[in-house]
Amino acid sequence: MVDHDGSLDWGEAVESAQLAGLHRELAGNVPVAGFDSPRAGTPQDRNVILPVRWPPEGVAHGATVPYSATSRARVVIGRARSGLAAPARLLGRIGLGDETSRAGLISFLTSPRYEVLPTEDVEAPILAHVPKDVTITVTASPRRGIDATVSLAERLAKQGYPVVPHISARLIRDQAHLREVLDRVVALGRGEVFIVAGDAKEPAGDFPDSVLLLEAIIAEPHGLKEIGVTGYPERHSFIEDDLTIQAMWDKRRIATYIVSNLCFSPRVVKKWVARVRRRGVQLPIYVGLAGVADPAKLLRVSTRIGLGDSARFLKGHTNWFMRMMQPGGYDPERFTIGLLPELAAPERNVAGLHFFTFNEIEATERWRQETLARLIAG
Numbered sequence: 001m002v003d004h005d006g007s008l009d010w011g012e013a014v015e016s017a018q019l020a021g022l023h024r025e026l027a028g029n030v031p032v033a034g035f036d037s038p039r040a041g042t043p044q045d046r047n048v049i050l051p052v053r054w055p056p057e058g059v060a061h062g063a064t065v066p067y068s069a070t071s072r073a074r075v076v077i078g079r080a081r082s083g084l085a086a087p088a089r090l091l092g093r094i095g096l097g098d099e100t101s102r103a104g105l106i107s108f109l110t111s112p113r114y115e116v117l118p119t120e121d122v123e124a125p126i127l128a129h130v131p132k133d134v135t136i137t138v139t140a141s142p143r144r145g146i147d148a149t150v151s152l153a154e155r156l157a158k159q160g161y162p163v164v165p166h167i168s169a170r171l172i173r174d175q176a177h178l179r180e181v182l183d184r185v186v187a188l189g190r191g192e193v194f195i196v197a198g199d200a201k202e203p204a205g206d207f208p209d210s211v212l213l214l215e216a217i218i219a220e221p222h223g224l225k226e227i228g229v230t231g232y233p234e235r236h237s238f239i240e241d242d243l244t245i246q247a248m249w250d251k252r253r254i255a256t257y258i259v260s261n262l263c264f265s266p267r268v269v270k271k272w273v274a275r276v277r278r279r280g281v282q283l284p285i286y287v288g289l290a291g292v293a294d295p296a297k298l299l300r301v302s303t304r305i306g307l308g309d310s311a312r313f314l315k316g317h318t319n320w321f322m323r324m325m326q327p328g329g330y331d332p333e334r335f336t337i338g339l340l341p342e343l344a345a346p347e348r349n350v351a352g353l354h355f356f357t358f359n360e361i362e363a364t365e366r367w368r369q370e371t372l373a374r375l376i377a378g
Helices: 010-026 071-082 087-093 099-110 123-129 146-158 175-186 210-218 241-251 266-278 295-304 310-314 318-325 332-338 361-377
Strands: 113-116 135-138 163-168 192-196 226-231 257-260 285-290 350-356
Touching: 099 332, 099 350, 099 361, 113 361, 123 146, 123 361, 135 146, 146 163, 146 175, 163 175, 175 192, 175 210, 192 210, 210 226, 210 241, 257 266, 257 350, 266 285, 266 332, 285 332, 332 361
Parallel strands: 113 135, 113 350, 135 163, 163 192, 192 226, 226 257, 257 285, 285 350
Antiparallel strands: none
C-alpha cells in the first residue's frame, strides 16, 4: 500500500478499499469455495515495487472503465480510448512498454478461461458471444447440485467449446458417485476437471474437503489429463493460513495447475505467486480476476467465494471504498496491466487469465475483443 519511499500507491489503496467494503457489507454470511492450491511450472520471486501511481497524471481518481453490462459500459469503453490511454500507450506510459509485456498481455487475452455459473439462462449468451476457442469452466452450485454443472458442460462441449466442470467435494456422495461423475467428465473429450471443496455447509457424503476428493480420484482409473485446484492470494474467510499452505503441499503431487482465487490487487497476486514459488510449488498458474460485471453483483459474489479479511483496512479509509463503489472503481484492463511485466515473463509460468464472469458474458467478451484489438493495433 505504501511504497518503499513512503508514498501512497493509489492502485493498491483503491483495490484494498474495495475488498474492505465487500466484507463490511456482507460479513458473517459467507459459505466458501474449497481449499485448494498450486501446481508445476517455473516462476520465481517478483516482489517488485513499480514506480507507478494511480490514477495516471491527468486522469481523475476512479475514472476508469466501469463494469456494468448495461449500455453505459459501451459508452465508457469508448471514453477510455480517448481519455485513458489505449493499453499499448498505457504500457509505455507506466514504463512497461517492452515487447515481453505487450506480447504477454496479448497472449493472456487471446486464450482466456471464462468461469460461468450453471444457471438456466447462461447457455444462450455463451453461444451468441463467445468464440469456440475460449475455455469455459462451469462452477458447482450446492443449490443446483453437481448434475447441473456436468449437464451444462456436456451441452457446451457438444457445441464445440473446451469445457472444464468444477467438481465440488461436498457434493459427491461416495466413491461410486465420484466414478459416475468422472466418467461423464472424461466423455467430454478434454479430460480436465477443476476440484474445489465447495460451498455446501455440510458434505453430501465422504468428502468434506478437496484433498480427500483428490486422493479418491487418484485411487480411480480416472482417465483425466488435467486436474486444477485453487490457490489463495489473500486469506480465505474460513481457511487459516497454515491450512492453506498445508493444502498446497498436499495437492502439489496430484494437481496439474492452479487457478488463483478472485483478488482485486495485481500487487497482491504478484507477491502471492512469488510465495508459491519460494515454497517449491512450480505448477502453472492461471490468474483469477473479475470480468466486466455489475458492481453490486461483484461484491455479493466475491464475498461468497471467500476473499481476504481486509475489512480492517476500511477503518479510516471509508472514502476510498465509496469511490470504488462508483462507476469505474474496478477495471479489468488496469488489473491485467498491473500484472506486468513480472507475470508475463516466461520463467514465471503463468498460464493465462481465468475470468470470473458472474455470467456477464457479453460485456466481458466485448471488453476482451476491444482491448485485444487496440493492443494488436499498437
